[in-house]
């Protein structure tokens with residue numbers, strides 16, 4: 001039997017990036033032989049073995065043939081005579097279809113190294129279309145490798161469209177979709193994942209709530225890019241420069257979902273979009289079984305992000321009430337991601353990219369000031385029960401009032417207008 005390192009490990013090694021798990025393929029062996037060598041068997045559809053010492057995965061070389069519908073409808077053959085080339089041929093992209101033997105020699109029957117050098121994501125064979133998950137995988141690789149200049153070959157885009165049009169995406173389970181989405185949210189350019197899905201028509205099938213934002217205009221003055229879908233993708237790009245946290249990035253993706261539900265006669269204004277966004281967010285999270293912590297952060301961003309644009313309008317009381325509603329005292333860790341989303345909502349607009357947004361820092365300073373108010377102070381003064389909370393609230397409001405006196409007048413004025421900060425902004 002011969003064993004080879006395969007797939008993502010070779011790709012990432014050649015690209016000199018950290019990453020993929022070390023997966024191996026074994027040619028000319030049988031399950032019994034693997035067990036006799038001390039490997040442990042895992043996997044249901046086809047046998048995968050875990051190395052007794054390294055814990056790395058070893059799969060018998062196999063071929064796959066599609067039978068019927070869906071992601072699971074495959075018949076696998078892992079006979080002893082399946083060759084390395086046959087195993088590599090069933091794989092998704094040429095850059096994922098290379099192997100390396102024990103001496104470091106690369107086996108590359110489908111031009112993976114060439115495509116890697118030319119920064120192309122290209123399918124290996126027409127059987128690419130047999131697995132609808134590949135639509136998401138390729139979009140995810142495009143996001144992961146975007147910073148290196150990778151793009152998807154036209155022929156592969158065509159096949160991705162073909163899969164989408166065939167209706168096969170509906171066979172993907174929410175769990176599989178979410179795994180790929182979460183991986184995409186962890187790349188340096190998650191917006192590329194969604195841009196590709198939109199390009200091939202898959203966004204309206206997998207994320208219809210996001211797709212519905214395209215074609216919905218915003219007011220030109222505050223949204224020179226006009227289109228709410230484009231704005232959403234711009235904010236996703238911007239937040240990804242700000243933080244690598246996938247939850248914050250997901251919240252950003254969802255922040256304006258409500259704009260798709262504004263009655264057309266109110267366009268281009270969306271005065272109620274924060275409240276309108278709650279339902280589509282719930283719907284999206286339920287359908288894709290999005291983890292609770294993602295949904296909870298997205299909820300506060302969807303529901304409260306507009307408040308930041310006119311933060312001082314309801315004075316110190318309004319700011320402390322906002323912090324109450326954000327559950328800031330029990331969950332202080334949510335405030336920074338919330339503020340980051342508000343900031344990138346502002347900067348993710350055409351021509352706004354380099355504008356200052358001092359409000360983010362002011363709000364965080366106000367929050368830490370409020371955190372200095374402790375219950376103990378009022379308990380030692382003899383306060384009990386509800387009175388403690390009332391006193392703490394009053395003290396916070398007093399501190400914020402003082403803080404606001406030190407703010408530059410332009411900062412306050414801007415927030416009394418429709419959107420901040422407009423001081424140096426010309427129509």
Ligand SMILES: Nc1ccn([C@@H]2O[C@H](COP(=O)(O)OP(=O)(O)OP(=O)(O)O)[C@@H](O)[C@H]2O)c(=O)n1
Nearest residue numbers: 007008009020021090091092096097131133134
């Ligand atoms: N639907 C799939 C899933 C996997 N593969 C193949 O199986 C290998 C391992 O898959 P996986 O571990 O999911 O991805 P990696 O390529 O290792 O990349 P990453 O770890 O970044 O997901 C891939 O390289 C690819 O050759 C495939 O062809 N089609």
